[in-house]
Each structure stands twice: as C-alpha cells, then as structure tokens.
Amino acid sequence: MSRGLRLIPIVLLVWLVIGLAWRLVKPADTAIPSQMVERPVPRFQLPAAIDGKPGLASADLATGQPRLLNIFASWCVPCVGEAPVLRELQRRGVAIDAIAVRDTPEALTAFLARYGDPYERIGADRQSAVQIALGSAGVPETFVVDGKGVIRRQYIGPLNASNIAGVLRELEQVR
C-alpha cells in the first residue's frame, strides 16, 4: 500500500474528531419549523376551552385583519413566562386567539386568572389534532396569520420582550 493510502484512516479519524468537537461546541438546532408557513391555516373547528369564551375555527382567523394564533397549555411552564408578553401585545391592540393543547377547563381557568387572559377566543385541542395539522411541534408556539387566513410566520418557543417590536412590525407588514 502506498503512503498516501495509509494516511486515509488517520485523516478520517481527525475529520471525525473535528466533527464531534464542533457539534459539542455548537449543538444542532432541534426546532422543527412548520411547513405550513405561507400557506392557509388548515380547516378546523375547536370547541370552547373555557366557559364564557368562544371556541376557535379556521374561519375566525380570516377576518380581514392580521392576528396572532398562540398554541399554549396551562401545564406548560414556558407559557407562564410568555404570558406578560402576550398581555403587552394585546394592550397594544393586537388580536390574539389561542389553541389550548390537552387542557381541562378548570386548569385553564386557574391559569388565565393567575397569569392574565389576552385571548379573544380559545379552542380546546384535547388530542393535539389541530396542533399537528398546523405543523406545530410543541408549546408554546405563535403563528402570525394575515387577514386572509394565511400563516405568515411561526415563532417556536416562548415569545419574550425583545420579540414585541418584531411581532408588531410583522403584523403591520401582512396587513
């Protein structure tokens, strides 16, 4: 065997070690983006999640005005951190609807009483069916939906205060 060929295993080993070290320093992004962005919200109809607030259907998301669709749950800890941001957006006039994933009316009522209720409508998605139809991979997630009911942007994970300006700008852009 020639010298060059003999070096191949060493080169492969070095390459492997560099690859492993690189991924240790810079872990891969594990978020699964929805492929539904830039496409209409799939048809669905969800019953009311709590008393005194209407449920949510896909038709409610095509009202001519852009809206936010928040996927959340009372059992979701990061949703607590996101609550003040959603309240602030609502205070600035943003229309927010929600899908409550795998939730009970009692737990939801307690959650909203404690952390505030910025939602116009809340649909109960008891078996994650609409969440899956939306291509959402977890809670919380937030979709920016334009006036025609087309999904324009997906936020994976909790919104934080630094997102407020961006969300307001996007809602203005898709108007």
Place this chain on the structure above:
Amino acid sequence: MKRIAFALMIVAASPVLADSNLPPAYWSNRQLPNPKQEEQAQALMAELRCLVCQGQSIADSDAELAGDMRDLVRRRIAAGEKPSAIRAWLIERYGSWISYKPTGEPAAWPLWLAPLALLLAGAWLIRRRIGFRAKS
C-alpha cells in the same frame, strides 16, 4: 453545610412534570381490532419520528404528542386511508424530517448512493488483494 443541604434538596426534588393532566388519546396505546390494519399502523409508526424525543419513533416514544400521533395514525388507517397518504400528510406539515424513510429528493441522494459506492469500493479492494496474491 449549606452546600450539603442544597445537594440533598436537589436529590429529593421531584422533576417538574411537563405533561398535561389529560389521559392518553384512545388509540395511542390500544391496538386496532383488525390485525391487518394494526400491522399497517405499526409499520408506519415505526417510521415516523417523534417531535419531542427526537431520535425515537412515535412507536417507541412515551411523549404525549407521540401518543396523539399514534392515535391519529390508527384512526386514519381504520378509516381506510393508505399509510403512504398519512405519511405524505405529515411530511406536508413537518417536512421530510418526520419520516425515517428517506424520500427521493436530491438531499437524500448520497444516502441512496452510499451503499452502491461502498460495494464498489469493496469489490475494488478484493480485486486488488486477490490480484496481488495471484502474481506472487
């Protein structure tokens, strides 16, 4: 002392449950009565990736979302939908990431070509070795 107390507290702490308080979906842990359909569902579920425990299939995962996806798969197969249609529906939502079975798109070509390339490399190696011995 404080440190030890803290360590003990961590040992005694129970993890925060990031799960809902609803029971699993009806078909998530139940087999379909029709064995042929159940077989189809099992084969498909083993090839669908769990969104929560990435790296596990939804057939293996205990995550609630995986349970809800098993329910969805079994429901649709019981309703007569083809497994390939269900897979396509999920790929439409989550991208080809969701399926373990590689698609024919260009990004997957190296995957299909690798076995062929390795076989050819092996054949070349064997030829060289055998040729070498025959000469000496």
